[in-house]
Amino acid sequence: MKKIFSVIMTLVVLLGCTACLGGCSNDAEQTIYYLNFKPEIADVYEEIAKAYKDEKGVNLKVVTAASGTYEQTLKSEMAKSSAPTIFQINGPKGYAAWKDYCKNIKDTAIYEALTDKTLAITEGDAVYGIPYVVEGYGIIYNAEIMDKYFALNDRKVDIKQTDEIKSFADLKAVVEDMTRLKSKLGIEGVFGATSLKNGEDWRWQTHLANIPLYYEFEKNNVNLSGDETKTIAFEYANNFKNIFDLYINNSTTDKKLLGSKSVADSMAEFALGKCAMVQNGNWAWSQIDEVAGNKVDEENIKFLPIYTGMQDEETQGLCIGTENYLCINKTASAEQQKLAEEFLYWLFSSSTGKEFVTDRLDFIAPFNTFEEDEVPDDPLAKEIIRYMNRDNVTTIPWNFTIFPSQTFKENFGASLLSYAQGQKSFEQVKAEMVDDWKKESK
Numbered sequence: 001m002k003k004i005f006s007v008i009m010t011l012v013v014l015l016g017c018t019a020c021l022g023g024c025s026n027d028a029e030q031t032i033y034y035l036n037f038k039p040e041i042a043d044v045y046e047e048i049a050k051a052y053k054d055e056k057g058v059n060l061k062v063v064t065a066a067s068g069t070y071e072q073t074l075k076s077e078m079a080k081s082s083a084p085t086i087f088q089i090n091g092p093k094g095y096a097a098w099k100d101y102c103k104n105i106k107d108t109a110i111y112e113a114l115t116d117k118t119l120a121i122t123e124g125d126a127v128y129g130i131p132y133v134v135e136g137y138g139i140i141y142n143a144e145i146m147d148k149y150f151a152l153n154d155r156k157v158d159i160k161q162t163d164e165i166k167s168f169a170d171l172k173a174v175v176e177d178m179t180r181l182k183s184k185l186g187i188e189g190v191f192g193a194t195s196l197k198n199g200e201d202w203r204w205q206t207h208l209a210n211i212p213l214y215y216e217f218e219k220n221n222v223n224l225s226g227d228e229t230k231t232i233a234f235e236y237a238n239n240f241k242n243i244f245d246l247y248i249n250n251s252t253t254d255k256k257l258l259g260s261k262s263v264a265d266s267m268a269e270f271a272l273g274k275c276a277m278v279q280n281g282n283w284a285w286s287q288i289d290e291v292a293g294n295k296v297d298e299e300n301i302k303f304l305p306i307y308t309g310m311q312d313e314e315t316q317g318l319c320i321g322t323e324n325y326l327c328i329n330k331t332a333s334a335e336q337q338k339l340a341e342e343f344l345y346w347l348f349s350s351s352t353g354k355e356f357v358t359d360r361l362d363f364i365a366p367f368n369t370f371e372e373d374e375v376p377d378d379p380l381a382k383e384i385i386r387y388m389n390r391d392n393v394t395t396i397p398w399n400f401t402i403f404p405s406q407t408f409k410e411n412f413g414a415s416l417l418s419y420a421q422g423q424k425s426f427e428q429v430k431a432e433m434v435d436d437w438k439k440e441s442k
Contacts, residue, residue: 091401129325137281189252192266201413212236321398
């Protein structure tokens, strides 16, 4: 009986192997491995994996790196034979580190659906990283207060509505006239407080600084993933100064007191109608909405670009970008690469996938597969999408992902506070900023 059983088992194995020669599927080949960057949405991706399995019959293995450990986890996982098929990079510097693993995805359906292709990570004509969620920032304004100003008979500007503000000169004229008439408008200042408290100054030392540096990099055709970014000239420092001075000279708070102000302070001032404008991003909607006694209706919350006096800035849009780009591992098998492409397009184009993206992940997804009503339900997110879909508008990308260090940002912020308090000239601020960039880039 033992001999007979042994012969039967041998035949079973042989028949199984023969059958596979005729086309058995390999479970590993039918599995997409996605290394997720965001721990806060790990549970949602598990639901997405189940939904994708039900609809397409393909396994989605999702591994989520612990907070602050993504690069370390990616290095570890890429060294394994079963490396991630889909992974993420954080911008040009991330691409420089992982370019040997990034597949050219220019000819994929997901890239074709990208609304603003300037947002992708590219090198030459090739595309290596696609943003899957975008955010944006600019000057948030209260349309009700602006309309009240434009209805005044004693205003001194010819501009008749906010949409006619197309340059720094326009913005400056309107803001300074509104300051003159602030008592009639019932505001304490045109802008909310310029928060320069340590740790609360990222809107200026990072987000605002991004604009003149973007123009500098564009003018000099700088490769953002190379060593050219190790030094800067801060060529458009005066443009930074233009808008920064406008902020601190026309705000709710004396500029010598800005070192005690936080971002929350300025957002509360906006929510309570104490100011008409404030620089921030679409993430600020939750802050505005949650302020007790909020006086700003949703339909009155709009965005203006941050104008600084650059040439031809009439076509400038908002600063829209991300620190999160999807990549496909070019070292994976051809079949797995194809499965990855199909999954990504499904997630951002199918009714099931888009419902997860909009309602569960709360992403502003930068793809033309989404209809106007398939977006997060807040006014600033809708404004971001409106600007992304406008023709002949230049989006300012998030080049601050290449800023050399947090120390650089903190030092720059401290210098801006000293300038606001009259302790430094702006020339000193510029010189220190340029030197610090070079030092920290080493």
